[in-house]
Amino acid sequence: MKSVEYFELNFDKFKLQVPKGYWFAGYDTWAKIEGDFATVGMTDFLQTKMGDIVFFSPVEGEQLEQDDILGTVESIKATIELTMPVTGKVLEFNTNLSDHPELISQDPYGNGWIVKVDLSDWESDKAMLLPADKYFQLMQDKVKNALAA
Amino acid sequence: MSLQDDLLPDLEERYQVYLGMPRQLIPWYPTIDEEKCIGCKKCKDFCHDTVYAYVPETKKVVVADRWHCQVYCQSCTHACPKDAITFPERSEVKAVIRDLRQKYPAY
Numbered sequence: 001m002k003s004v005e006y007f008e009l010n011f012d013k014f015k016l017q018v019p020k021g022y023w024f025a026g027y028d029t030w031a032k033i034e035g036d037f038a039t040v041g042m043t044d045f046l047q048t049k050m051g052d053i054v055f056f057s058p059v060e061g062e063q064l065e066q067d068d069i070l071g072t073v074e075s076i077k078a079t080i081e082l083t084m085p086v087t088g089k090v091l092e093f094n095t096n097l098s099d100h101p102e103l104i105s106q107d108p109y110g111n112g113w114i115v116k117v118d119l120s121d122w123e124s125d126k127a128m129l130l131p132a133d134k135y136f137q138l139m140q141d142k143v144k145n146a147l148a149a
Numbered sequence: 150m151s152l153q154d155d156l157l158p159d160l161e162e163r164y165q166v167y168l169g170m171p172r173q174l175i176p177w178y179p180t181i182d183e184e185k186c187i188g189c190k191k192c193k194d195f196c197h198d199t200v201y202a203y204v205p206e207t208k209k210v211v212v213a214d215r216w217h218c219q220v221y222c223q224s225c226t227h228a229c230p231k232d233a234i235t236f237p238e239r240s241e242v243k244a245v246i247r248d249l250r251q252k253y254p255a256y
Contacts, residue, residue: 026168027221067221067243078195080224127255128168128246145197 004109007136011143017044019109023126024135025085028142029070030109031129033122038086040070041113042104045139050075053104056097058115062090066125070115073104086125088117164198167220170249177242178215179225185233186210195228220246 006017018024023031028046031038047053055074064070070084071093093115096103104112119125130138167175179192179200188208193201202213223236 027219065243067239067246069239078224079227080222083221127250129255130168 007132009136009140009143014048016048016139016143017109018132018136018139020132022109022132023085023129024132024138025083025129026138027083027085029082029085031085031125032109033119036119036122037091038088038117038119038122039113040085040115040117041108042073042082043135043139044108045142047105047108047112049142050080050105051077053101056101056104056114058093063120064088064090064115064117066121066128073101082114084115085129086117086119087121088119091116091118164214164217167246169255170246170253172216172220174249175220175242175246176237177220178218179212179223179234179236181210181212182233182235183209185231187231187233189230191228191230192225192234195225200225 005020007020008018009016019030019032021032023033024043025031028043029040030043031040050073053073053075056071058071059069061068064084065087066084068084070082073080073082094103094113096111097114104114106112164172166172181192186209188203188210190201190203190210193203193210198214198217198219200212200214200217201210203210220242221239223234226232226234226236
């Protein structure tokens with residue numbers, strides 16, 4: 001299996017990662033594309049900003065569109081809605097998150113994935129997303145603002 | 150004078166664009182129901198993007214910098230104990246952004 005390479009930013013006690021080859025929304029969710037399918041989750045930056053995650057509740061629905069609400073995440077600091085970066089038919093939500101929401105904090109690009117979908121409009125979705133290098137630039141601006149506050 | 154200069158000359162650089170599109174053309178920002186607002190400032194304390202300001206004279210919070218609001222972020226609604234904050238319909242904003250993308254192509 002090919003290992004994932006990352007852009008990395010060391011900030012204070014944090015090491016923020018952005019995996020190469022993934023696609024990112026400006027609202028800090030990611031999509032890993034494999035053929036007609038996508039795995040979706042929240043970025044390392046967002047989970048770091050949130051603090052320890054204690055609860056995740058997915059939306060109900062068989063079809064999710066890009067920019068729809070994907071679910072609600074609660075951390076020790078705040079509650080936020082996550083937004084869907086791609087459009088597709090829901091194949092499965094990560095059921096492990098109901099008992100172990102901390103997986104999002106521990107492994108946001110791996111075991112902390114949130115939903116898998118069968119893509120239905122990838123070319124259109126892609127026009128609204130950033131490749132890893134561009135998101136890494138955006139993330140650095142966000143870090144200055146959010147984590148340095 | 151550019152379109153952005155014409156719209157909001159003093160908007161800080163980091164808030165001027167959203168994914169390559171002029172932020173001021175994307176109608177995503179909160180509205181506070183003044184009647185419901187109790188001036189607790191929880192929204193202001195929550196938001197890192199200085200969208201909100203507290204007005205001591207009225208003891209209410211107002212939307213001071215609406216273009217600072219992160220597109221599709223509505224997490225401050227959870228911070229408000231009085232449900233005084235609302236956002237536009239996502240579908241309407243999405244349609245605007247799709248139109249803008251035609252004019253301002255992706256990276």
